[in-house]
Amino acid sequence: MYVSRRMLLGCAVVAGLGAALSTVASTAAQAWEPKKPVEFVIMAGQGGGADKMARLLQTVIEKNGWASKPLTPINKPGGSGAEALIHLNGKASSDPDHTIMVTLNSFYTTPLRQPNLKVDIATFTPIARMAEDTFLLWVHKDSGIKNVDDFVAKAKAAGSDWIMAGTGKLQEDQLLTDFLNAAYDLEMKYVPYKGGGAVAKQLAGQHANSTVNNPSEQEGFYKSGDTVPLAAFTTERINIFPDAPTFKELGKDFVYLMQRSVVGAPGMSDEAASYYQALFQKVFESPEWQDYRNKRALQGAFMSGDELKAYWMTERENHRQMLEKMGAL
């Protein structure tokens, strides 16, 4: 039973030899166990996509009894995740082995924008990429907007009175807003909120004209028919929103996904890193997580170790270019 499980694990790893080696390494290092409750930092506010996911991960682990010490989630939404990054950075010298974080794309943008934070994500410990979340353009059903053409026409007419609500300053949502403004020659006004939950509420209450929420953030309002997805920032259509075309289909070659990854504090010992990597691989393969991925139409395969770090470096470069284009650097 044990052997076949290992083999299964090995097969599931996409990256082949490198990752298989790390699986072996993690088997050897199983001896390491956390000595106290593990701080599970969430780089965003309560109720948003990142928050819900973090709490799901925590509960899957606790439900199955996979960790000897509990994970205690802490929200640190301040400054587009800067608060969380600094917190992790600070752990490098004190206790790097008991702090992990659920992270998003502000993992790239915030350190780029604020070099004075002295955070270099290359020093952070890659644990696991659990998924890539998708973005869609949303409007309220009472706006009467049915497709992107309607949207562009109305937003153009409204000029800077068109309000786009989003999470945080100069991060994912604002990058997408900026893309839309540039691609369709719009002047939408971007208003930052604390988390995806608050943003979704702004649209449902019609205090904002549009948002670029993740599916999980709009799910409730979409189900009740209050909000409508117009188009997706993905390569392929998202299966739960078959009527929303991709921007690619509409002739704009723009794809933007949000990583849902787990990262460890800089300076984490190899033993601890292997422990968390193995733990989150187990979570990734659990029926609960797979079910969540399907329901929320999450994309992106499992990634860990050096492969994940390489992915981070590519994404950081992409974001640097986007921010430079916006004149934000």
Next chain:
Amino acid sequence: MEILQHLFDGFLIAFQPLNIGLVVLGVIVGLFIGAMPGLGSVNGVAILVPMTFLVPPTSAIIFLAAIYYGAMYGGAISSIMLGIPGASTAVATTFDGRPLALKGLADKALVAAAVASFFGGTLSVILFTGFAPPLAAVALSFGDQEIFALMLLAFATFVGLSGDDIPKTIFSIAIGLVLSTVGFDIISGEPRLVLFEISGFLSQINFLVLAIGIYGIGEMLWTIEVSRGNSMMSKAVITVDRMLANMKEVMGTWKIATTSSLLGYFVGILPAAGATPGSLMAYGVAKMTHKNGENFGKGEVAGVVAPEAANNAASTGSMLPMLTLGIPGSPTTAILLGAMVIWGITPGPTLFIDEPELVWGLTASLYVANFFALLANIFLIPVFLWVLRMPFTILAPVIFALSIIGGYAATQRLHDVWLMLVFGVVGYLLRKLDYPLAPAVLAIVLGPIAEQKLRQSLIISDGDLTTFVTRPISGTITVIAIFLILMPVFKMIRDRLRRGTDSAA
């Protein structure tokens, strides 16, 4: 009548042996967690989420809601007995609960807290039963301008009070507001007020750290000075006669309890607010409207009733947007929401249709939880009073230790323990100088919400301030708030006129 049928079905679910057992267990666990300084319903619910996998989702949410509820009752206990807020939601309960205990009337304060909690809880569950979907729509209609106006109103209730020294109140609010801006600014994404370049100030000052400092440490220092080593803790006793007299007096505050419950419930419904602002606002409004308003802060029963009715009402209220909109109204409901997602339940506008058993089972269990929490509280009063009969030489170190634990437990940062001690000493000095401290606590809770909503509104309106008065709801609230702020001026003018006519006569 369809609703009554649903509710009846809900009671059948709530009275199943497993569920009723979980309600009782949850309330007791919550009571203790709430009574421990620093630990509140957030911690309790978060710690116990994984345990709920042993039972079906309906029982699980009933259990977690009972903990949430019990903690709302429990928070008052240490606020009254030790002067340390047991949970963030019970900060306002210390304002009058503590002075009552010092006067030897702890039993009265405890009865008031328990009965008011029951009242607020039950009234809000009734509202929840009858009007959940339409109230959810009202919550959605509140935009940035409306929430800012509401925050303005909360501040106004604290400034426009008769009796208190107004410049000192404004000074106290200002301190709280300045402290509330420490850390990162959400809107610009830049750090602010990183005092002395200490990295601990990169994140927000948790207001519980301020509250425990002022009310735990500061209060202890104050009592030591006043008592000079006498074991002056009250000789509170409890007899059946006294209990009945207490009950009677508490019943007399039903008006305050009703307005506070409604206010708390409403603030709880609004996403972004929650039970803590709800209870503080209720205290402010009660102080302003009550005939003995000037006695608030010196040990007035109504001053315990108002925040306790409000925080229980708000906790029920905050479940409403969670269930009907999928948006948590408080940190605790955010965790409940996460748990529901894992049970495979999607909260949102369709929940009432998709999961009637869960919704109505939960609703019915809230009635039961309220009733049980009331009983538990009343019967435990003799136990609580026994704590108070300990000499202060024993109690003071206990308060000190609990404050340190509470300051650390809230954020788990040693930085905050030091900060709490500083606040304690400063709070003690300010108190000696007759500065009211409650406004500072109010400001640090409401300041961040008010600031964000102000700036978001102004971004939307291109900096046009009239946006607050041209929208009907925010306009009405803003006008009331401005009127309240100006009330002391009106009063001064009236007094002067009257004196003028007196001397003329």
